[in-house]
Amino acid sequence: MYKEQTKSRAENSNSFKQIAVIGSGAIGNMTALQLAKLGHEVHIIDPLINQLIHTEEAINGSTASLGVLMGYIYKRSSGRGWSLRERTMALWQQWIDILNTQETPLKIDSPLLQIAKSKEEASLMGLISQKRKHLGVEFLSSKQVLNLGISLAKTNHGCLISYQDGRINPLELQQALYNALRKSKIQFIQETVIKLERKSSICNQKWLIHLSKSKSLLKDIVIICAALGSETLLNPLGHHRPIEPILGQVLDLQLKDKPSNWSNWPPVIVFDGINLIPKGMNNLLLGATLEPGTTVNTECLQELKSLRGNAPNWLKNSTIHTNWSGIRARPMNRPAPLLEKLEDGLILATGHYRNGILLAPATADWVSSTISKQNNQ
Numbered sequence: 116m117y118k119e120q121t122k123s124r125a126e127n128s129n130s131f132k133q134i135a136v137i138g139s140g141a142i143g144n145m146t147a148l149q150l151a152k153l154g155h156e157v158h159i160i161d162p163l164i165n166q167l168i169h170t171e172e173a174i175n176g177s178t179a180s181l182g183v184l185m186g187y188i189y190k191r192s193s194g195r196g197w198s199l200r201e202r203t204m205a206l207w208q209q210w211i212d213i214l215n216t217q218e219t220p221l222k223i224d225s226p227l228l229q230i231a232k233s234k235e236e237a238s239l240m241g242l243i244s245q246k247r248k249h250l251g252v253e254f255l256s257s258k259q260v261l262n263l264g265i266s267l268a269k270t271n272h273g274c275l276i277s278y279q280d281g282r283i284n285p286l287e288l289q290q291a292l293y294n295a296l297r298k299s300k301i302q303f304i305q306e307t308v309i310k311l312e313r314k315s316s317i318c319n320q321k322w323l324i325h326l327s328k329s330k331s332l333l334k335d336i337v338i339i340c341a342a343l344g345s346e347t348l349l350n351p352l353g354h355h356r357p358i359e360p361i362l363g364q365v366l367d368l369q370l371k372d373k374p375s376n377w378s379n380w381p382p383v384i385v386f387d388g389i390n391l392i393p394k395g396m397n398n399l400l401l402g403a404t405l406e407p408g409t410t411v412n413t414e415c416l417q418e419l420k421s422l423r424g425n426a427p428n429w430l431k432n433s434t435i436h437t438n439w440s441g442i443r444a445r446p447m448n449r450p451a452p453l454l455e456k457l458e459d460g461l462i463l464a465t466g467h468y469r470n471g472i473l474l475a476p477a478t479a480d481w482v483s484s485t486i487s488k489q490n491n492q
């Protein structure tokens with residue numbers, strides 16, 4: 116279905132562009148792939164493009180991510196945040212169909228369970244579940260939670276279960292995207308973009324992309340998906356979009372004792388804003404902290420391991436198998452993400468803060484429809 120849609124859109128637009136995508140995280144990669152499928156000629160530029168993908172040595176936000184997809188469980192039911200989530204969740208299954216190959220198996224592990232901290236939160240969850248039954252969202256009473264064998268403190272208010280939300284392994288996603296990019300006609304440039312320059316003529320505007328090592332490139336359209344690197348490229352052009360770093364730490368814990376019913380745990384439990392993700396027989400991923408800046412704070416890590424003082428004994432007895440951190444890009448004074456057509460041929464699609472994996476399909480879709488609109492003007 117997606118292939119048919121993209122083919123017909125490309126045929127209709129009848130105007131293929133030369134496009135540069137700056138940044139090869141989940142956002143840049145998915146956007147580049149969608150544009151190439153529409154028939155555009157795409158270059159993707161990032162110094163980290165061909166690096167091995169490991170979480171422990173996370174190279175960008177996408178490889179550090181936990182990959183939790185909290186779409187339909189979102190608290191609001193209107194506004195841009197909800198529209199983006201609704202759209203992205205509808206698109207995710209199509210992306211899985213495209214990216215899931217024998218070489219790079221890819222799936223969404225679901226369901227996701229979000230535990231209510233208070234009576235008030237539980238009643239809000241009850242309202243959400245009534246509105247989103249058709250999307251697979253239900254409210255479970257505290258008794259039902261206990262029957263699932265979820266032995267965490269404060270489960271006595273119940274929880275939301277969302278059968279379509281869940282988790283995608285972000286390293287497998289990046290690998291699958293790279294494989295798909297390699298098979299398409301997209302060209303990789305493993306360099307940093309140091310400057311963007313307008314080249315205007317009477318009838319159109321092009322963009323000169325200055326690279327750290329090679330000759331500059333001239334393009335019809337530039338898409339900036341460079342997270343924290345975006346601001347430096349935008350400021351000289353007169354577009355001020357301050358973005359701040361928010362560090363996140365993740366723990367991979369080895370469990371000595373396991374909670375009863377461990378094998379029945381859902382792929383993601385969200386407890387007081389912390390994700391608990393069972394990994395294999397004996398491990399649990401826990402994360403992520405929210406730390407303004409770029410320096411890790413050991414106290415935040417301790418708070419995470421203790422589930423803010425609510426850790427049950429089996430969690431207290433666990434040991435740290437490994438841990439890592441990464442940086443999220445949060446727009447200042449504007450809501451995340453930054454999706455803007457700034458000028459003819461200059462598009463910003465970045466600053467996804469805590470939800471860049473979740474919103475990658477909706478972002479790629481927004482960029483491609485923005486370009487189609489520009490072509491039709």
Ligand SMILES: Cc1cc2nc3c(=O)[nH]c(=O)nc-3n(C[C@H](O)[C@H](O)[C@H](O)COP(=O)(O)OP(=O)(O)OC[C@H]3O[C@@H](n4cnc5c(N)ncnc54)[C@H](O)[C@@H]3O)c2cc1C
Binds near residue numbers: 178342363364470472
């Ligand atoms: C610990 C942690 C946990 C997270 N958990 C989740 C989660 O569960 N679910 C979720 O949806 N999101 C999560 N996130 C957020 C998510 O990872 C990000 O929102 C997402 O990865 C952003 O993707 P991106 O492509 O915009 O940026 P990035 O992945 O950071 O990629 C940006 C790329 O731009 C490149 N770049 C920068 N400047 C330049 C330049 N001048 N020239 C060329 N290239 C440049 C960089 O090298 C980099 O590769 C988490 C983040 C962290 C840190």
